[in-house]
Amino acid sequence: MRPCKHGGVSVKPAEESALPAALAEACSQFETYLRDERGRSAHTVRAYVGDARSLCEFAAAREIENPEGITLALLRHWLATLTRDGRSRATVARRAASVRAFTAWCTRRGLMDSDPGERLASPKAGTHLPIVLDQSAAARVMDHAAVASDDGSPIATRDRAILELLYATGIRVSELCAIDVRDLDLDRRTVRVTGKGDKQRVVPFGLPASRAVSDWLARRAEFVGSRSGQAAFLGARGGRIDPRTVRESVHRLTEQAGVASVSPHALRHSAATHVLEGGADLRAVQELLGHSSLATTQRYTHVSVERLRSTFVQAHPRSVKTDD
Secondary structure, X not given: OEEOOOOOEEOOOHHHOOOOHHHHHHHHHHHHHHHHHOOOOHHHHHHHHHHHHHXXXXXXXXXXXXXXXXXXXXXXXXXXXXXXXXXXXXXHHHHHHHHHHHHHHHHHOOOOOOOHHHHOOOOOOOOOOOOOOOHHHHHHXXXXXXXXXXXXXXXXXXXXXXXXXXXXXXXXXXXXXXXXXXXXXXXXXXXXXXXXXHOEEEEEOOHHHHHHHHHHHHHHHHOOOOOOOOEOOEOOOOOEOOHHHXXXXXXXXXXXXXXXXXXXXXXXXXXXXXXXXXXOOHHHHHHHHOOOOHHHHHHHHHHHHHHHHHHHHHHOOOOOOOOO
């Protein structure tokens, strides 16, 4: 495997691949299209190309050597095999979306006469409400991170700043890792982040996050090395912090705080829900989170309603019908 220029993982060149040359070349060109022409994130490119390659490997095992041999029947057989192997409906739905994008691109490029993916149905992924901390639990986590940083450890100071900034802004973990020092404006309490599709937005944050980030920046020099560049958050070896390290820190601190271990994305969900509960406009939250579709943001209203219903059932004396 070879790294792509955006830090993702590229498919193997045709000469290194076990795939027939035409299928390998199609995967390689599809990757270039997603990355360079569509500006998709490294994560999206990796997922889509991986799914396209999986399909091509499935086709090659059936002696199909070029994209033209990929039919609707083959696509359905591939998805059925994934389901039989125990893949979740969400995974099968995502892979179906990936290969539909792949076959549509192959058709536009003249690698297929017609697009078999147009008629490919896939299971609905289902709607699962995101995990959200209530406001008191979120406060306990932040308080724990502050106490943990009192020991003077620069790692603890960094992790507190990360936790506060994730919760204060609702940004994605990938967006946090990509922040440079110049993206932080502590006077105005804003951070400039680059989201999906390389779209930039400026997100505000509050005083607690500002203080935590300021404390970390005062310690950042202790980590700076030849690989640091302008990265705002650094790993123990001086390079830009990676998402896995952030996830490990968030899991550890939330568990230590006596809250169920949650991911950075749960802090994003929590931030969005708490802002809505505080009376924010839905479109303002959409802009805050960097959602391209308002429908994606609307799921947080469902979270708020469910939380309200749960509180009502627990607290209201007439929430449950009785025969009395």
